[in-house]
Amino acid sequence: MLCGAVACTPSNDQQPLQPRSETPGPAGEVPAGLEAFHGQTLDWGPCAEYATTESDSQSFADRTIECARVTVPRDYADPAGETITLGVLRKPASDPEQRIGSLLVNPGGPGASGMSSAAGLTGVTRDTELGEKFDLVGFDPRGIGASEPQIRCLTGPENDADRLDSDADNSPAGVAETEAENREYGQSCAQRTGPELLANVGTRDVVRDLDVLRSALGDEKLTFLGFSYGTRIGAEYAEQFPRNVRAMLLDGAIDPGQTTVESLVAQGAGFQGAFDAFARWCADQETCALGADPGRAVAEFQQLTRPLVDRPADAGDGRRLSYTDATTAAIQALYAQELWGRLNVGLRELSQGRGQLLMQLADVYYGRQSDGSYSTVTDAFNAIRCVDDQRVRDRAEVREADRRYRQVAPFLDDGRGANPALDQCAFWPVPVTGDPEPPEAGDLPPTLVVSTTGDPATPYEAGVELSKALGGGLVTFEGTQHTAFLQGNDCVDEAGIRYLVDLELPEPGQRCTS
Known part of the structure; x- marks a missing residue:
């Protein structure tokens, strides 16, 4: 996901965190009947036991991050019934005196681990205002990764x-x-x-969990960073809890108004565009498996792969x-x-x-x-x-x-x-x-969408449409990749950090190049 060799390197500038219990919630608005969940005690400790993959076993060994479990209703229609737990990982702000609150992260999928993503992002954000002023928090949505049951x-x-x-x-x-x-x-x-x-693993229920987590962490308002499918979580949260939003940066958007079929076809076109870009790059290499003519790359790829159907x-x-x-x-x-x-x-x-x-x-x-x-x-x-x-x-x-x-x-x-x-x-x-239905902005404060012109999985126009639906700002990144924020482009990163820290939207029409 977003975890690379550098991003997953434990920080050496902080002492290992000690296990402790905290009850900073409930904070902000609390729906009736959910008071106990919003005000629950969180028991923070080492993250090693939360690892569910081989890569997690390495990155979760960092003793400057901490993990806990948050309890939520299995079915919000019956909050007094069975409960489940969510795995949560946190990297505390390095400058507590300047701390703004929690920055909650979802990397998409659906099905990707927010804990893994946050662990990977600790290195990327370490020397930025995000690392200084926010607790970086990743959670595994219900049923995923360290959340129980799976x-x-x-x-x-x-x-x-x-x-x-x-x-x-x-x-x-x-x-x-x-x-x-x-x-x-x-x-x-x-x-x-x-x-x-x-029956209760969909986005409808994930955003309710997100609101419980916001409040249990002690944040009156949510600051959220969502990539790919995480933009759907953000858009749904904005519709259900618009008054609970402080800031929301959504990168690699899913078009909120497309049907299942239209979304599938648009994604196919996006991957073809990325394949064509790969073919042009490949043709310039010393040895390209698809040959030196990008116009024949599709036929060459088909010739290599189609026989695999039978053999x-x-x-x-x-x-x-x-x-x-x-x-x-x-x-x-x-x-x-x-x-x-x-x-x-x-x-x-x-x-x-x-x-x-x-x-x-x-x-x-x-x-x-x-x-x-x-x-x-x-x-x-x-x-x-x-x-x-x-x-x-x-x-x-x-x-x-x-x-x-x-x-x-x-x-x-x-x-x-x-x-x-x-x-x-x-x-x-x-x-x-x-x-x-597309989300309605309602009383939502300004949001920021980042959309990449050559994004293979979430086409550029989807970000344009989501920005319009939420009535927020838009940063266009000219490149061929899936999502752009915190991936090394100074223009995109500066715009995003200024928004998350100071709530300042970039100038309309801002474009960043790779």
């Missing part, structure tokens, strides 16, 4: 087997088989996670690289230009019949660990998406959506034709809880 649908071996099946057969028998697998997946999620939690490649350690894994590896690499070199090498390996490097990239995307287990990221992504988004149950509509996707993202076209198979969400065992 969303679990498939075991490690089941995930491996699922990745080998590319579901490319669009014959009646193939469609029936794919739909049966999708139906079984939802049933497995309900059995292993519990239908009661599964997966050797990926070492007894594993096989499927078509799904190869295209997922490409998608993972297109999120950031720093990964383009690895993608090129991986595609060169594939041309020689080997799939090790592409498998590594796909494993990162899916959260696969070295022992064969998986993080919660994939199961959580599916579970949240299926309760957040409106479901498509018309096979003709699904076929048309798939046709449009292949048209705008030809590098991801397997050559087998549009497939009408209904996805997992069409068979999901619990109801939709998401709000399909």
Whole structure:
């Protein structure tokens, strides 16, 4: 995610934090019936025991960060009923006398760990006003990472087997088989996670948890930094709790007004744009797996990957690289230009019949660990998406959506034709809880949206539309990557920091270049 070798290096300028209990809440507005949650005591201590992945085991060893569990209702319609807990990680402000409050972070997904993200950002923010004046706080949304209980649908071996099946057969028998697998997946999620939690893992409930966390941390108003899907959390919070917002920076926005199909097609076009940029970069390298003509890059990529539908490649350690894994590896690499070199090498390996490097990239995307287990990221992504988004149950509509996707993202076209198979969400065992309408700004204070012109996952126009819906400011970053704030661009970082610290919006029309 946002955690790199430098960002995850423990700080040496502070003494290790000591375990302690705090009850700074309740602060600010508290909904009736939730007083005990907003005013709960937080027991802070070392973070090592909260690690759920191999990378967390390294970054959570930093003794200048601290972790706690926050208790929230499993179902906000029954706050006196069963409870669940959220994992929370905090890096205290380095200048307590200038402290403004907490800066709560969500890195997106849905399904990504906010604790991991915050741990990675401690190095990036250490010598900035954000690190000096804010407690940097990351939380694992309900069901994710260190939060308990976890969303679990498939075991490690089941995930491996699922990745080998590319579901490319669009014959009646193939469609029936794919739909049966999708139906079984939802049933497995309900059995292993519990239908009661599964019904309450959507954004609607995450923002209520966010408000509990705000208050329990002692903040009358929320200061929030949301990336990618985190912008959906921010927009929903702004609609539910507009009077509780101090500042909200949203980077890599999801268009609040798009349908499920329109959002999918727009994202496909975004990834194709990033692939085209990769192809132009690759053509200038000494050796490019796709050749020296960017105009032929799609055809070359298809020639390398399409045979994998029927004949997966050797990926070492007894594993096989499927078509799904190869295209997922490409998608993972297109999120950031720093990964383009690895993608090129991986595609060169594939041309020689080997799939090790592409498998590594796909494993990162899916959260696969070295022992064969998986993080919660994939199961959580599916579970949240299926309760957040409106479901498509018309096979003709699904076929048309798939046709449009292949048209705008030809590098991801397997050559087998549009497939009408209904996805997992069409068979999901619990109801939709998401709000399909764009947020209304209401009494919301000014917000700031950052949008990247060549963002592959959340297209630029989505950020423009979210900025309009929230009535806030917009910073345009000209580049090809997913999100931009705190990723090394001084122009974007300065605008964002000034807004979060001083509540000053940049001049209208501000553009930053890479």
